[in-house]
Amino acid sequence: MIREVFSSIxxxxxYIGKRFIFIRFKKCPLNCIYCDEPNTSKGVxxxxxxSGSGIIEEIPDLAxxxxxxxxxxxxPDLFAVSFTGGEPLVYSKYIQKYAKELRExxxxxxxxxxxxxxxxxxxxxxxxxxSIDIKLPEHFDKTNKxxxxxxxxxxxxxxxxxxxxxxxxxxxxxxxxxxTSNELIEKIARDISKxxxxxxxxQPITPIEGLNIKPPAQKKIFEIMELCxxxxxxxxxxxxxxxxxxx
Ligand SMILES: C[S@@+](CC[C@H](N)C(=O)[O-])C[C@H]1O[C@@H](n2cnc3c(N)ncnc32)[C@H](O)[C@@H]1O
Ligand SMILES: Nc1nc2[nH]cc(C(=O)O)c2c(=O)[nH]1
Ligand code: SF4
Ligand SMILES: [Mg+2]
Numbered sequence: 001m002i003r004e005v006f007s008s009i010x011x012x013x014x015y016i017g018k019r020f021i022f023i024r025f026k027k028c029p030l031n032c033i034y035c036d037e038p039n040t041s042k043g044v045x046x047x048x049x050x051s052g053s054g055i056i057e058e059i060p061d062l063a064x065x066x067x068x069x070x071x072x073x074x075x076p077d078l079f080a081v082s083f084t085g086g087e088p089l090v091y092s093k094y095i096q097k098y099a100k101e102l103r104e105x106x107x108x109x110x111x112x113x114x115x116x117x118x119x120x121x122x123x124x125x126x127x128x129x130x131s132i133d134i135k136l137p138e139h140f141d142k143t144n145k146x147x148x149x150x151x152x153x154x155x156x157x158x159x160x161x162x163x164x165x166x167x168x169x170x171x172x173x174x175x176x177x178x179x180t181s182n183e184l185i186e187k188i189a190r191d192i193s194k195x196x197x198x199x200x201x202x203q204p205i206t207p208i209e210g211l212n213i214k215p216p217a218q219k220k221i222f223e224i225m226e227l228c229x230x231x232x233x234x235x236x237x238x239x240x241x242x243x244x245x246x247x
Pocket of ligand 3: 036114
């Protein structure tokens, strides 16, 4: 279930630059072509005790000892504990238990999800923060499609609405390419503005090996920011941890 646990600097989204502990779950039902994470249930859970050390300990029963191990890597600058993946909401029953326990101990909880499971957050009042990724049609290989894009998009909006209703500080994020349609991003900004006061983070694709997709040029970034700014609070948030070679 758990792939790895480590403490690092949040490299994406609205809370970029803040210190987080990341709990990464293994699997994901989607196959975004740009995904920088493996999608397999294989492997022993890994734990980095000292941030940036690269020294990884394998802990087979990490899922059972999760909270006590998190206590060991808690630092004074910690902002929140992120549940990420893979797709964390595949494991929502377990996360509910972890999140409640962590909150009782004074931690803030953060969900990083693709938003495909709105039911899993319907009455979830144990996430302080959430980042919901809006996926675009070009994020998927047409021959390897898991779900119709429109259906996925509606689920993502419903997930944002459910979290917002529960009082979670939720924001949306979207990964863009040079070929992404400005009009579609503007429509997304308009749609999320109807839910409430929700920030939209524009995240350029970080090139990955073997994938020939151009990141957006400056001109496009400014155009999209201006279009979105008509409806929502908008931020441009490239993945900063990648430049620093951080986890
Ligand atoms: C690996 S996903 C895990 C959480 C969840 N499945 C999701 O998609 O939000 C975490 C974040 O990394 C982003 N990401 C993955 N690969 C990326 C890449 N090559 N460039 C930019 N962002 C990427 C995703 O879009 C998502 O916002
Ligand atoms: N430093 C750092 N920041 C992140 N923000 C979101 C991440 C993720 O994979 O969910 C991530 C990650 O993997 N590392
Ligand atoms: S939804 Fe998230 S984890 Fe799943 S394939 Fe897409 S980016 Fe990767
Ligand atoms: Mg990541």
